[in-house]
Every structure is written in C-alpha cells, then in structure tokens.
Amino acid sequence: MPLSNFKPAEYRAQLQQKVDRLKPAFAELGAATAEVFSSSETHYRMRAEFRIQHIDDEPQYVMFRKDGDRKAVVIDEFPVACKPIAELMQPLRRAIAQSDTLKRRLFQIEFLSGLSGEVLVSLIYHRPLDEDWEREARALMEQFSIGIVGRSRKQRLVLAQPYITETLNADGQAFTFRHYENSFTQPNAGVNEQMISWACKQLPKLSDDLLELYCGCGNFTLPLSRYFNKVLATEVSKTSTQAAKENCTLNDISNIEFARLSAEEISQALQGVRPFRRLAHLDLADYQLNTVFVDPPRAGLDDFSRTFVGQFKRILYISCNPETLLRDLEYLCQNHHIRSLAFFDQFPYTTHMECGVFLEEKSV
Incomplete structure (x- = not known):
C-alpha cells in the first residue's frame, strides 16, 4: 500500500467510494443490501x-x-x-x-x-x-x-x-490460534473478528454437518464448529493443516476432522470415486453435508470447485476478490438465492475489499 494513500481523515469517504462501486454488481444478482464492516483507521495490519x-x-x-x-x-x-x-x-x-x-x-x-x-x-x-x-x-x-x-x-x-499465539474474540467467545511464520493468516485482526462473527450469525444451529474447503489454520473452522454436529475441513497446505489441528487442541474442540485434500479430491472421496489414505480413519457415509463454507484464494473457485460447491443447499463464501466472487456468483445464483451480503474493509486506503455472501438453494 503506497503510504501516499494513507489519509485517515479521508478514510470514511474512501470506504464509501468502495462500497458504492461494488453494490450495483451485487444488486444485479439479487443482493439488495450489504452490511459494511469498517477497519481501524491506523495500526490495523498484523x-x-x-x-x-x-x-x-x-x-x-x-x-x-x-x-x-x-x-x-x-x-x-x-x-x-x-x-x-x-x-x-x-x-x-x-x-x-x-x-x-x-x-x-x-x-x-x-x-x-x-x-x-x-x-x-x-x-x-x-x-x-x-x-x-x-x-x-x-x-x-x-x-x-x-x-x-x-x-x-x-x-x-x-x-x-x-x-x-493469538487470541481472537468473535461471536461472543475467545479463540486461541497459533499463527506460523511464512504461512497465511488474516492481516487485519480487528476486521477478521468481525468476519468470523458475521459468518457465524448466518448459520442457525443445524442438526447436520459442515464441509469446509480452504480451511487454512482453522480461522473460521473453529468458531463455525459450534453450529454443527461435525465438521470436515480440507486444506492443501501441510503447515496450515497441522496448525489447524493444534488450534483445535488449544481450544478443546473435538468435532472437527481435517484432511489435506483439494476440492476435487474431497469430491471424489465423498462420491466414492476413489479412496484416500488420509481419510481412512473416517466414515464419510456418516456425514450429512448440506452446508459448505469456502474461503478461496484471490483466483476464486476453479471450474470443478464451482460446480461441486453448487450442489450444496447452503453456501457460505468469504472472498478476498470481488471480481472472481461475482464470476462465481453468476453460476451459483442459477440455483441459489443470496440471503446475506457483507463488505469487510480488510485493506483500508486500497481498492481491495473482502466480501461475505450466504446463499441458500432456491427450493429452500
């Protein structure tokens, strides 16, 4: 971020400009309103x-x-x-x-x-x-x-x-995380707490289970686990997967299973196309997966993942790139309604905006 753009006195106006720029595209997809979550104006990057x-x-x-x-x-x-x-x-x-x-x-x-x-x-x-x-x-x-x-x-x-060792207060509870050197963590902790709380509020306590793709170190996984019987979370990074397991232990959470698999691999496993040794200890038939949570990289969902995610009744999507999110929503909104939309200003004084979308199947 060029420091020449750092103008705290103009922060609110800059944020409103970003919101105004994004709202029309989401409105075309049926998102009438958006909650907006601002950042601290200084000292926000971790x-x-x-x-x-x-x-x-x-x-x-x-x-x-x-x-x-x-x-x-x-x-x-x-x-x-x-x-x-x-x-x-x-x-x-x-x-x-x-x-x-x-x-x-x-x-x-x-x-x-x-x-x-x-x-x-x-x-x-x-x-x-x-x-x-x-x-x-x-x-x-x-x-x-x-x-x-x-x-x-x-x-x-x-x-x-x-x-x-970090402590985040979100959704009325404190969560402890190990954030490892040279691994991805959310850069703006204050906004991250708001993102976690928003995500949790989208989901009533359900009697089924959650599938999460791109779970990282468990930033959303741990708080969301309280709303489901069981959680199956996947991540391709070995370091992040290990950190997520450690974070479960630190928070005394036992209803999450982590698998180092891609979206395509977990889809193949759930459909019985091929077995994976990393899932040998799990009975996949015992999972009732109607809800999926995704927090993909800036490229968004690839073609396979987009089709796979579209099969779920409920989709909770956190995105760090509105352009790829809108592309993915063009497909997902063929069979789903946007129930909630949120903008999170993770990166003040830049053009970037983090977004959250909750979708439900049109038959729901």
Whole structure:
C-alpha cells in the first residue's frame, strides 16, 4: 500500500467510494443490501514485510511503488502496522545496524504479530547463516522479547518457536490460534473478528454437518464448529493443516476432522470415486453435508470447485476478490438465492475489499 494513500481523515469517504462501486454488481444478482464492516483507521495490519536496502552502510526498510517507478522509498514509520510492529521497527533496525554479522547481506525483514502483542521477526539473507549469526540473533531476541527466524537459501533457523499465539474474540467467545511464520493468516485482526462473527450469525444451529474447503489454520473452522454436529475441513497446505489441528487442541474442540485434500479430491472421496489414505480413519457415509463454507484464494473457485460447491443447499463464501466472487456468483445464483451480503474493509486506503455472501438453494 503506497503510504501516499494513507489519509485517515479521508478514510470514511474512501470506504464509501468502495462500497458504492461494488453494490450495483451485487444488486444485479439479487443482493439488495450489504452490511459494511469498517477497519481501524491506523495500526490495523498484523503482518508487514520490507526489503532492506543498505544506504551508507546502514540497513533501511524500503518499499517500491506499483506505478512503474521502481525507485525504492525509505520507510521511516509505518502507521498502518499494529502498534507492536510499528514501535519495534526502528529500534530493531538500529540494533541490527550496530552488528556487522546481523546486517551483512540482510535482504528482507518480515513481521508477524497479533492482538496478543507477540511479535515474530523473520530475517532473510543472501548468505549462509552461521554460529556467529545465531549468537547475535539470540541476543537481539532477548533484547526485544521477540521471536526470530533466520532464513537463507535452503536454510531456516528457528530461535525459540516459529509462531505467535493469538487470541481472537468473535461471536461472543475467545479463540486461541497459533499463527506460523511464512504461512497465511488474516492481516487485519480487528476486521477478521468481525468476519468470523458475521459468518457465524448466518448459520442457525443445524442438526447436520459442515464441509469446509480452504480451511487454512482453522480461522473460521473453529468458531463455525459450534453450529454443527461435525465438521470436515480440507486444506492443501501441510503447515496450515497441522496448525489447524493444534488450534483445535488449544481450544478443546473435538468435532472437527481435517484432511489435506483439494476440492476435487474431497469430491471424489465423498462420491466414492476413489479412496484416500488420509481419510481412512473416517466414515464419510456418516456425514450429512448440506452446508459448505469456502474461503478461496484471490483466483476464486476453479471450474470443478464451482460446480461441486453448487450442489450444496447452503453456501457460505468469504472472498478476498470481488471480481472472481461475482464470476462465481453468476453460476451459483442459477440455483441459489443470496440471503446475506457483507463488505469487510480488510485493506483500508486500497481498492481491495473482502466480501461475505450466504446463499441458500432456491427450493429452500
């Protein structure tokens, strides 16, 4: 996000412009109204990454504009980052600058934090990391009470642990999550809490089960599990699947089963087309799956997944890309009504908008 767009005094007007731009396209598909969920105007991002440029032998955070001008812009402050990151950035940079070992060939720094206040810092290098680096990085970690991961080509050194522990308050309950370094997590925790609460409110407590595709670390899975007898959640990322299982244990939730499968694979499994060893411990015939929840990547649903999802009575869809969501809804609305629509401003001061849609089969 170009910092030139960061104008808190104009935030409400910018948000309204985004809403006004999106509403007509959804209205054409039968969504008459939309709930709008705003963000904090400052200090809302829980993740930040910066290239490092060495200027007069001093490492500096830099970003590059997306308008074709590839000139590096030095970042002295970053008010969109959550306070733990924003307050750490410059003291950490100055400490690294004092160490020839820590700054030598440092290429990038990534920050991960949360509402809990924990911070995990990834230092990325264009050189192998040795014992001297580890010794000084540990001293840095202790100085700032942070976690540190060092990475270079084919090398990853984890000092302490590779995750932060986060607490999200949503739908009237606190949920604990492990958010791992270099894995996807929702960037705007405040808006994420609103997204989870909205998703839960769309679903009355049902006597059947839920299928979730693209479950990630269980961000929506855990809260939604309280509304169903059982949940079958799928995710292709091994790291995210493992984190989701750990998060179930942390929250004492036992009615969720996770499978590292794609949408096409779980469809084949449910239809008995082929067996999967990763599902051998489950009796798929015991699931009553009438509701599906999807939170796909920016590309939205592929052709197969779109057809598969369209077979369910109830569809809950969270999207980070309105354009691909509208494309998918053109197909889904042939047999489903849009019952609820929401806009979530995960990315203030940009053109991006997160959307939530709840659909029910027209015969329902």
